[in-house]
Amino acid sequence: MAEKDICEILDILSERHGQGAYPGRSSEGLGPEWEPDPFHVLIATILSQRTRDENTRRASDSLFRRYDSPESLAEADVDEVAELVRPAGFPRQKARAIVDCCGVLVRDHGSRVPESLEELLTLPMVGRKTAACVRAYAMGIPAVCVDTHVHRISNLMGLVSTRTPEETEYALMGITPRERWSDINRYLVRHGQTVCLPNRPRCGECPVRKMCDGRADGDR
């Protein structure tokens, strides 16, 4: 029942928004010249936090052109890295996290990105959303990436009733077939950016409006 609802919503949104992935190779966050492997996706996803695609991409491009391995980044100068990633915002915070992150990868993980959620969460600036993106997009592991859009829309539409993004993650996993978890991010995030905007939802042009409990605009 609930499962049927979310699948139907994903089907409709996929027609509306077409193909597109976040933040793998075909997204704006990681340019086409970089392999969407765990290392590149991890760094690009950290850069993407609270940042639009285009700015994330400018930052990741200039960063990877200068440093393209965990080893080189682990010994990089934080101020120089901060300058390179400036377009993504939070430059010092992100630069410090990236350098520290790569230090941990080199020292404790053989310069590889660990696959387990538990180990990923020990890395600086890696929370549940970032860890899920790395696993889902770079490792082929089914994972639900809950950002603010997914959290907001899932509750607005009455798919879940949750207070925290973590609760939303588990709730969505419970009502969605595993093979469609990746569609949640592809389509719900895009929907949140283009139609179901945080403050002014454009309910008039929403393709899943009839299934939404939270229709704004007094359109009921």
Add this chain to the structure above:
DNA sequence: AAAACGGGGGC
């Protein structure tokens, strides 16, 4: 629970 981190784009 709330503040802090920040540059870029829309208006």
Add this chain to the structure above:
DNA sequence: GCCCCAGTTTT
């Protein structure tokens, strides 16, 4: 100029 924004960490 002012407001908003694909999180995570710290207080």
